[in-house]
Amino acid sequence: MSIELTVEQAYDSAKGRTVAHLDRGTMGDIGVADGDTVALVGDDRAVVTARPARDGDATGVVHVDGFARQNAGVAPGETVTVEPVAADDAAELTLRPVAAQCCPIGADHAGRVHNDLLETPTRAGSRVWVMVGPQQPFGVVLGSWRPLEVVATDPEGPVVVTRSTDVTVESAIDDVEAGSTAADVESWESLREAVFERDGRACRNCGVDFDTGSVSLEAHFVVPPVHGGTVGVDNLVTLCRQCHATAHESVTTPSV
Structure with missing residues (x-):
């Protein structure tokens, strides 16, 4: 009914x-x-x-x-x-990020994604959202909800994610066609390195750089591709981990 x-x-x-x-x-x-x-x-x-x-x-x-x-x-x-509707327990679930992301979700995040999606019903073609962002001390994540496309489920039809579900996260960044100023960039690692080099390996928000001590620098999309931003150096800035977390909280986002 x-x-x-x-x-x-x-x-x-x-x-x-x-x-x-x-x-x-x-x-x-x-x-x-x-x-x-x-x-x-x-x-x-x-x-x-x-x-x-x-x-x-x-x-x-x-x-x-x-x-x-x-x-x-x-x-x-x-x-x-x-x-x-009847929903079976999912034996397998294959996911893919909807668009390139500055904190890429990939195969090494499958365990965390699995935990986030426990008891979640879904179906192929739908989207699920997980909280991803720069990780702070004690495992706290300050970030934003990131969409993942459900590529396939086994069995087919509506399923529910359980602890025994085998979760696979495919990459959406490798071989993505980049923006107009970085058409030759084929992977996230090389794209990020190009941004670091352009910005002098220093945070564009607070100025901290690798020479000041132990600093983790990260590349941040000014306009996320999921919202129409391009995948290229012209849409990325170098931020330290703390400023990156702040940017994802929408407190401040520096421009290129």
């Missing part, structure tokens, strides 16, 4: 968690329980985990975050069809 509901913003505590909060009456009407997988069908299709809405909340609405709304192709205030 399915039902049409009005889309509302997610609860703050549910952002990035791939869940849909429904009133208990609606959950009973369509035959789903807390923790079941449901599909949100708008212009596209998303799969999320059903959770009960807060007592006293309005009926006839579904609370979902912006990530789920993007997958479903709907906006707040629009209607979406909600229906129960």
